[in-house]
Amino acid sequence: MVTVNNLTKRYDNVEALRGINFSANDGEIFGIIGPDGAGKTSLFRILTTLILADGGTATVNGLDVVKDYREIRNTVGYMPGKFSLYQDLTVDENLNFFATVFNTTVEDNYELVKDIYQQIEPFKKRKAEALSGGMKQKLALSCALIHKPTVLFLDEPTTGVDPVSRKEFWEMLKNLKQQGISILVSTPYMDEASLCDRIALIQSGEIMNINTPSQIIADFPDKLYAVKAANNYHLLNELKQKADVKSCYMSGEYLHVTFKTENEPTIDNIKMHVIQPTIEDCFIRLMK
Amino acid sequence: MEVGKAIITDRLTKTFGGFTAVDSISFSVDKGEIFGFLGANGAGKTTAMRMLCGLSKPTSGKGVVAGFDISRQSEKVKRNIGYMSQKFSLYEDLEVWENMRLFAGIYGMGDKEIIEKTDEVLNRLGFYEEKNTLVKDLPLGWKQKLAFSTAIFHEPKIVFLDEPTGGVDPVTRRQFWELIYQAADGGITVFVTTHYMDEAEYCNKVSIMVDGRIEALDTPLRLKQQFNTSTMNGVFQQLAQTASRNE
Numbered sequence: 001m002v003t004v005n006n007l008t009k010r011y012d013n014v015e016a017l018r019g020i021n022f023s024a025n026d027g028e029i030f031g032i033i034g035p036d037g038a039g040k041t042s043l044f045r046i047l048t049t050l051i052l053a054d055g056g057t058a059t060v061n062g063l064d065v066v067k068d069y070r071e072i073r074n075t076v077g078y079m080p081g082k083f084s085l086y087q088d089l090t091v092d093e094n095l096n097f098f099a100t101v102f103n104t105t106v107e108d109n110y111e112l113v114k115d116i117y118q119q120i121e122p123f124k125k126r127k128a129e130a131l132s133g134g135m136k137q138k139l140a141l142s143c144a145l146i147h148k149p150t151v152l153f154l155d156e157p158t159t160g161v162d163p164v165s166r167k168e169f170w171e172m173l174k175n176l177k178q179q180g181i182s183i184l185v186s187t188p189y190m191d192e193a194s195l196c197d198r199i200a201l202i203q204s205g206e207i208m209n210i211n212t213p214s215q216i217i218a219d220f221p222d223k224l225y226a227v228k229a230a231n232n233y234h235l236l237n238e239l240k241q242k243a244d245v246k247s248c249y250m251s252g253e254y255l256h257v258t259f260k261t262e263n264e265p266t267i268d269n270i271k272m273h274v275i276q277p278t279i280e281d282c283f284i285r286l287m288k
Numbered sequence: 289m290e291v292g293k294a295i296i297t298d299r300l301t302k303t304f305g306g307f308t309a310v311d312s313i314s315f316s317v318d319k320g321e322i323f324g325f326l327g328a329n330g331a332g333k334t335t336a337m338r339m340l341c342g343l344s345k346p347t348s349g350k351g352v353v354a355g356f357d358i359s360r361q362s363e364k365v366k367r368n369i370g371y372m373s374q375k376f377s378l379y380e381d382l383e384v385w386e387n388m389r390l391f392a393g394i395y396g397m398g399d400k401e402i403i404e405k406t407d408e409v410l411n412r413l414g415f416y417e418e419k420n421t422l423v424k425d426l427p428l429g430w431k432q433k434l435a436f437s438t439a440i441f442h443e444p445k446i447v448f449l450d451e452p453t454g455g456v457d458p459v460t461r462r463q464f465w466e467l468i469y470q471a472a473d474g475g476i477t478v479f480v481t482t483h484y485m486d487e488a489e490y491c492n493k494v495s496i497m498v499d500g501r502i503e504a505l506d507t508p509l510r511l512k513q514q515f516n517t518s519t520m521n522g523v524f525q526q527l528a529q530t531a532s533r534n535e
Contacts, residue, residue, distance in 0.1 A: 035457030036428045133329045160454055162328040162483055163521055164528040188455045189484075203457065232490075233469040249462050252489040252519070253508060280458050287459050 001026050002047060002151065002184060007056035009042045009205075016042040018205040019056065024184055024198070029177055031196030032186040033279070039205040040186040041081060044155045047184070048078045060151055074102065077149035079140050081156040087129035091120055091139055094128055095146055102147030112179065113142045116172055134165045141172065145181075152176065154185040158192065170195045190280035201283055208286040213279055220277040220285065222246065225265070226254035227272045239267070249284065256281060294319045294446050294477035295340060299349035302335050309335040311500035312349060317493070319445075322468060322478045324488045327497030328528045333481055334450070336497070340479070341448055342366045354445040367395065370439035370476075373450035377435030380424035384410070387423060388438055395442035409437050429460030436467055440476055447471065449480040453487065465490055485521040496524060499533040 002024040009017040024030035045051045049069035058065045158166045200210045229235040239248040246258045259265040295317040302310040310332045317323045327333045338344040342362030351358040354368035378387045392402045410416045495505040515523045
């Protein structure tokens with residue numbers, strides 16, 4: 001369980017966190033969804049006791065991030081956004097190193113990392129620097145798990161990763177959750193939100209909404225329409241000029257449009273249909 | 289060179305030792321087109337793009353970019369293209385106008401022209417007040433928009449964009465794509481890689497690389513029909529799963 005109360009953090013003239021509040025429950029995958037610069041990394045570094053907040057309090061497993069930092073470090077796993085393993089050690093050596101630092105052995109906790117580590121075991125004598133992006137990610141996750149943490153912090157584990165590897169990574173998280181590990185994960189990819197139990201939408205150091213993905217979608221207040229034309233860019237510019245259009249933006253092959261009027265709106269010569277919003281639609285609305 | 293083509297390749301290949309990173313790719317991109325160049329990590333996109341930009345010599349095969357042969361006229365290729373990536377775009381410790389001045393100068397533009405165009409571009413972006421701001425003090429989204437405007441400042445025939453929108457918020461990401469559309473409307477050919485599958489839909493044509501080869505190339509609509517799925521993500525997942533290369 002993780003609780004965060006009115007957390008603030010400032011770097012010179014940048015307010016990274018402006019009073020953040022949430023609590024993540026035991027055994028859930030809690031997603032922090034937001035773009036670069038939203039404050040995700042600052043939040044993760046405070047919760048893993050690597051930096052101090054300027055104001056507010058936070059606990060992990062009931063332990064205070066300032067007073068009880070030693071115990072917290074023993075019980076959490078952290079996978080930073082930047083690849084943080086030793087490039088000049090082999091796969092094998094990296095995993096052993098992290099196990100030893102936490103006063104345990106790879107054999108003791110092998111069960112927990114087995115499914116993930118087996119995928120890179122054929123390369124265990126290869127130096128970390130020579131691994132591909134996907135394999136580095138698996139090694140980093142193995143190293144973050146090898147001391148059997150109860151809470152796992154994953155800071156943008158899928159950034160820059162292609163859609164197939166991203167899907168595989170989320171499958172691994174689901175399996176870890178089933179083994180009772182609580183997971184806090186951040187991502188800039190809005191489509192990954194639906195894979196979390198609950199999410200916080202974060203932007204410019206503030207949380208805009210916290211709920212289950214389905215409830216956030218259900219709370220979208222407007223009727224959302226999808227339209228398309230042979231040239232969506234020209235249609236977009238046209239719609240932006242219309243007085244009754246509230247919002248209009250590109251979304252895949254369609255434009256997503258909301259209107260100011262309650263009545264059934266029409267656009268000349270264009271077929272429209274009502275669609276269910278995605279998390280990205282909700283995020284865009286909240287950003288305004 | 290065929291009229292109306294911005295890029296043509298014929299069995300373009302790059303090997304490193306015994307490893308074939310790009311395996312005989314043949315395709316063409318029309319002038320003024322937005323061309324999405326997709327593929328899983330390690331499929332060979334970056335290697336192919338480096339060859340097309342004149343930064344790396346093909347092992348075999350041929351490529352013509354902006355009318356110039358990428359093997360024999362790589363310096364001419366470089367003069368006629370623009371490039372930006374998420375990783376490198378602008379110098380953080382230079383001011384906004386200094387970045388434009390630097391890149392425009394490298395591409396051989398005259399002083400007077402640079403001064404006029406800097407004001408024009410910044411005004412059009414609604415960014416004139418930030419002319420003297422250090423790039424490192426700008427939010428990421430603004431950096432990316434500015435980097436794109438700098439990459440096309442010298443009005444290249446083609447601009448190469450390597451994952452230009454990674455990590456950018458959804459609103460800025462769309463503003464970025466509106467800049468891409470504007471550039472394409474103005475006749476610049478856009479060659480772009482992305483991991484966002486909704487952005488693949490914004491392209492006129494999309495190619496998907498698997499294990500160094502181009503396994504599919506068509507409009508997003510026809511690709512979805514061909515693979516019998518409703519999204520580009522569906523197309524991508526089906527193709528990328530056929531990969532045998534272990535990255």
